[in-house]
Amino acid sequence: MALTIEEAIDWIHSRLHFGSRPGLDRVEALLARLDHPENKVPVIHIAGTNGKGSTVSYLQAMLQEAGVTVGTFTSPYIESFNERIAVNGRPIADEALINLVERVQPLVAQMDQEEAIAGITEFELLTALGLLYFLEVSVDVAVVEVGLGGLLDSTNVVSPRLTAITTIGMDHTDILGETIEEIAAQKAGILKKGIPAVLGNISDDALAVIDQIANQQQVKAAHFDQEYEVHYRHPDSQWGEVFDFYNEVGKIPELVTPLLGKHQIENAGVAIQLFYEYCQLVKLPFKEKSVREGLKKTLWPARMERVSQEPLVVLDGAHNEHAIQRLTENLKKEFSDYRIRILFSALETKDISSMLSQLLALPNAEIYLTSFDYPKALQLENNYQQLNEQRITVVSLWPFGLVELLEQADSDDLILVTGSLYFVSEVRKLIKKM
Template sequence: MNIDQALEWIHSRLKFNIRPGLTRVEALLKLLGNPERDLSMLHIAGTNGKGSTVAFTRSILRQLGLTVATFTSPFIESFGERMAINEKPIPDEKLIFYVEQVKPLVEQLDADERFAGITEFEIITAVALRYFADEKVDVALIEVGLGGLLDSTNVIEPVASAITTIGLDHMDILGSTLEEIAAQKAGIIKPHTPLVSGRISAEALKVIQQTAEKKQAKHYQFGVDYQVEVLEGEYFNYRDDHFELTHLEKSLLGGHQVDNAALAIKLSLIYAEKMKLSLSESAIRRGLQTTFWPARMEKISHKPLTILDGAHNVHAMHRLLENLKTEFSGRNIIILFSAIVTKDITEMIKMLQSIEHSRLILTTFDYPKALKLEEFTYLERDNVELVESWKDKYQVLKEILKEDDVLLMTGSLYFMAQIREYLLDQKNKQQQ
């Protein structure tokens, strides 16, 4: 088996099973020797901000000399990023090894109707946990795939959990109200296990608080148990009952990243206390300054100034618009946008059209669920340009944009992955 065959088999599995639940992944993990029982873990859920929070937390904990594993989705450059150790994706040969180990076990379980139909995400969850346990990592940061309660990552018993944000996304699966979605996210709360929550609306926070009380889980709330003060640029102050950190600098652009950084600080402090580790102010400062997370307000090119941001749902788009006002007020912004059909594309387009001094270009990309331009031809009357090839359009824009213009490429993270690979490849060719 080579890497293409390994990935082809993983992708051949169902995305979702008609019978939600943890039964299948639990059965697979049992056959793999229950690797989750040998790991020290943190569990992170939320509508948006999970990836950035994982990145900040990873960077802070690495300052302690820990070997830090991360399980995240989706990937930006290579599939192996989804299960990484100290920011290094799983090597192809290791992924092949685990697929060859797991494939016969999945086939064995498929023969039993109680466990049949193990999904793609259940498989990669099990592979990641086995890989991390075999490599004897110090801590694994596990990002929830979808929701929380019935997500396959919810088999773990973490040292602490976090819920970043609650927004209306994946409503066909998680529920149509903030309260219903919050109940799914709150499903990761474990008995007597600390929980840190981010900036969450009152109605959703009430559900989370009720679940935490029921589970007797100490709940650390944003704005109550830890606070931030936003300063100019990428600086902020952080304060809780034990720590006061002033003029912290974060490496990720955008005002909303203050919330994610603060949650990561609180989560890291709780983990350090639980594990009897000493987390210093200087370690936190260095961690925030050295955090990297691609396609989140990422400046990928300077001529023209090109920003990549995976604002892939309405909640994330609100954050993007706030950041644009702060970072690029008064500048002309040319927006290249695409998304997948499961998202509220119409609402996201309206939001992008509301940006002052902007021009919107709608495109598509190579992905089965990418939007189809023919369904949006009505937008041409609103001066929205529709282009089939984003690569060709980028080459044109690169030549005609003025020095003070901003090119924003945004939308689906799958779209961001393809753009990022292309732009970095272009940059490498120019440097050769």
């Protein structure tokens, strides 16, 4: 009897209890049993501490404008689980996902009987499902987002045509290393011998490590502010950003992205350069129209996403210190005249105290601290309120706190929901129902 979609997703989620275990043995064993789809799908592989998701979205939109059939493999999802595996922006159909699950279930059961490859994780399983799907629907290229790190991430089984590293910041230090150089080395693990790469706005200490590995791998790398540049232009009151892009072809002026924040211009720059490199590889015309229209149509929910105008409500999944730093830069630039009321929750695996301290550095901000139903979610009993008892209010049930904030808001208020993307996506679902 066929599985329902709920049963199929529940089975995938049942692998969550194996946690995150860096290494390629398990995913390689499953892919071998599936006749190695990872070697047959053309891939653009994207790593980075932050900015991966929006870069994937920009690139997918530009490729689609150019007539390319493009698969995307991303995480986490915002509205539906199926978003994680998509073609031309359309999530995998329930029937297709069920079919894939039914095919791999007996293979996983066999693997669980072999100690060396038992316990494939949820993300490893999804990696295999995504690559198999992309092969069977014959995408022209799949844009694959790294899950964690790079070198030992399960997506590092692919045979890429291009790679990219968007940013390097201090995150997942328990797994990737305690210095920026160690983290950079892990991210650079996706660089493959002779395969071109695009590098984002990366600090000098991290870039030195990446460049060393790139040289060892004979990788031709396009650097931010060297082989390509983005120049910010002040937008005319619209929501989003305007910028000029430069590379060896010349200048594309006054590009518009609907995503807010200077870092989104930098992510767009990485995506445009990747699009250019891809066009060079496959002998596709690099057209300004594809760039311009693709950027305009890019959607990336829960990243500086305005979900209400009156009152002004913005969602941003700034889930680690590096992302919070970018968020506070945006808030200082765009919303200095507002009273910013922040509904915040995160995972205890992050440096929550540091994230809150950065938000408290905004003089016009008040924080409403809450928790949500997710493993390792913020624990209110840890008393983060002591960082600033005057400006941090504890909200035990976030839906009630959100409703109260919405009811109290006036024209000078910005209600910002931020922290864990899992939390922000839950809030987003509720707001969309209101």
